[in-house]
Amino acid sequence: MKLGLVGFGFGGRIFHAPFITAAEGVELAGIVTRSPARRAQAAEEYPGVPLYDSLTDLLSAGVDAVVITTPPETRRELVLEAVAAGVHVVADKPFAPNAEVGRELVKAAADAGVILNVFHNRRWDTDIRTLRSVVDSGAVGKVARFESRFDLDQPDTLEAGPAGGLLRDLGSHLVDQALWLFGPAARVYATLDWVDLDAGRTDSGFFVTVAHRNGVKSHVSATKSNRLVARELRLLGSAGSYVSQQSDVQALAAMAGKRPADDPAAWGYEEESRWGTLTTAAGRVRVPSEQGAYQAYYEQFALAVAGKGPEPVPGAEAVHTLEVLDAARLSDAEGRSVDIAD
Numbered sequence: 001m002k003l004g005l006v007g008f009g010f011g012g013r014i015f016h017a018p019f020i021t022a023a024e025g026v027e028l029a030g031i032v033t034r035s036p037a038r039r040a041q042a043a044e045e046y047p048g049v050p051l052y053d054s055l056t057d058l059l060s061a062g063v064d065a066v067v068i069t070t071p072p073e074t075r076r077e078l079v080l081e082a083v084a085a086g087v088h089v090v091a092d093k094p095f096a097p098n099a100e101v102g103r104e105l106v107k108a109a110a111d112a113g114v115i116l117n118v119f120h121n122r123r124w125d126t127d128i129r130t131l132r133s134v135v136d137s138g139a140v141g142k143v144a145r146f147e148s149r150f151d152l153d154q155p156d157t158l159e160a161g162p163a164g165g166l167l168r169d170l171g172s173h174l175v176d177q178a179l180w181l182f183g184p185a186a187r188v189y190a191t192l193d194w195v196d197l198d199a200g201r202t203d204s205g206f207f208v209t210v211a212h213r214n215g216v217k218s219h220v221s222a223t224k225s226n227r228l229v230a231r232e233l234r235l236l237g238s239a240g241s242y243v244s245q246q247s248d249v250q251a252l253a254a255m256a257g258k259r260p261a262d263d264p265a266a267w268g269y270e271e272e273s274r275w276g277t278l279t280t281a282a283g284r285v286r287v288p289s290e291q292g293a294y295q296a297y298y299e300q301f302a303l304a305v306a307g308k309g310p311e312p313v314p315g316a317e318a319v320h321t322l323e324v325l326d327a328a329r330l331s332d333a334e335g336r337s338v339d340i341a342d
Helices: 010-022 036-045 055-061 072-084 099-112 126-137 170-182 249-255 295-305 315-334
Strands: 002-006 027-032 065-068 088-091 116-118 143-151 185-197 200-212 217-223 230-237 240-244 276-280 283-287
Touching: 002 010, 002 055, 010 027, 010 036, 010 065, 010 249, 010 295, 027 055, 055 065, 055 072, 065 072, 072 088, 072 099, 088 295, 099 116, 099 315, 116 315, 126 170, 126 230, 126 240, 126 249, 126 276, 126 283, 143 170, 170 200, 170 217, 170 315, 185 315, 200 315
Parallel strands: 002 027, 002 065, 065 088, 088 116, 143 217
Antiparallel strands: 143 230, 185 200, 200 217, 230 240, 240 276, 276 283
16 A cells, blocks of 8 residues: 655654555555655655655545545645645544534545545554553453553643643543543543633643443543652443553653564553552453554554454544544533533
């Protein structure tokens, strides 16, 4: 699959390009960036990969699919342009400003007969994959509650505006993980922390409770403005519990300049000292790390494009994530829980 990367900022350079080039069955066929500095960086890191000034130029050169990693406010038009050209699309999250626009994009792709997926790559996080293995094993019994906390000391990275805020940024991932683990939401309650930036007011932290249709309750929270750095997962069930404080393994490695293609077999494992703990009536045991592999997203997407397998994150699933985020905003504004329609 010939795949074009639209945008070579922090996200495109750290979370997309290295994993595209590590994915089997995928060729990085072009990079779109107009910044002279980023063009130089792309040429140095990916020699021989063509560089383009616009999505239009990339589409004219011919690709099977594109990845849209540009700022959120630009994504709708770029997704529609690619879909209209008959090209499959991966859109970074949040792929639309709200669920209504998300449904518009999903319909446009369906009408054009192309696949639209959203880059909820954190379904392939090391700690989430390990927790999923605990859930699937049945070791904790019937799951009652899931807690996910992800705190970052990054106040300078907060973005204001309708498409900004931590809820729509990191919250997109945490909510998607909960929905992937435990299924659709029935009801949402949320509180947001607000700060005033030069560019406007924005949410810098959140606590969201998702009541899933199967009875599980998920509590996801994060902050960027309280000088905290923490990642913790807690799973409570009828037969026990699982607690994990693993690091953000793949992101930290990628930001340190490491690449999954250098040693695919060893990529994405947590060191033993940070393994999670499973506690049941039989006692406490450490649970070995599962492998995290964002490149698996692109491998699955390529197979889906070829008609050989399921899509990694269909647009319709990402719309449900947006429905939960929309409900969380409404819940905070009105101080009440918000029901999600079936």
